[in-house]
Amino acid sequence: MASTPTAPQNDVTLGHSYDGIREYDNPLPGWWTWLFIITVVISPIYILYFHVGAEGRSLEDQYLAAMDANTRKKYKKIGDLTPDSKTIYTYSQDPEWIVVGQSIFKVNCVSCHGADGGGLVGPNLCDENYKHIKGVTDIYKVINEGVAGGAMPAWGTRIGNKNDLIMVSAYVASLRGSKPAKPKGPDGSPIPPWSPD
Ligand code: HEC
Incomplete structure (x- = not known):
């Protein structure tokens, strides 16, 4: 043919x-x-x-660095925050800022509290029970100073930036009521809903 x-x-x-x-x-x-x-x-x-694990080269590292630079720019807009109830509560309600706290959580906290806060070594941060917390300022205090003789490390000196500590506290507050994939059983006792006062 x-x-x-x-x-x-x-x-x-x-x-x-x-x-x-x-x-x-x-x-x-x-x-x-x-x-x-x-x-x-x-x-x-x-x-x-x-892919050899050198710092700052992976796409994820570059993304986090870019997010970080962006966050610093945003911090200029809001100035230095004070870790009081009203501030932490307000930022825990604001999706734009919750992602800032979330990126800090991703870097420092997921190894013990799980990617979605459902708890691994550390307790579940999504349920109604807490061990050391009655109000939103206690979240800041626990993160800043640590508890249980360092089993929950003190992040005040490691994270260094007060706004970062406030944002990650606000993110932790926002986790309450969310549904993690593999929730750890409750620790501590139930507490009243978050309040700005
Ligand atoms: C090395 C493991 C580890 C890391 C990393 C860690 N935590 Fe924890 N966290 C714990 C443990 C363990 C506890 C419970 C301490 C206890 O039993 O008293 C805890 C408790 C807490 C609590 C109090 C919960 C309650 O029920 O009172 C909060 C809030 C918290 N962590 C937030 C964070 C945040 C935010 C980060 C990251 C900045 C972080 N943790 C990183 C291990 C860790």
């Missing part, structure tokens, strides 16, 4: 025939072969650069 080839081809077939279909032995286009070779050469360099 005569056909009209669209690209130059050689007439040598590979010698097999499946249901009457034969295959010509044509090389892949040069640009394709080169692209393939280049990706093979670049991939180990890419892996060594981005």
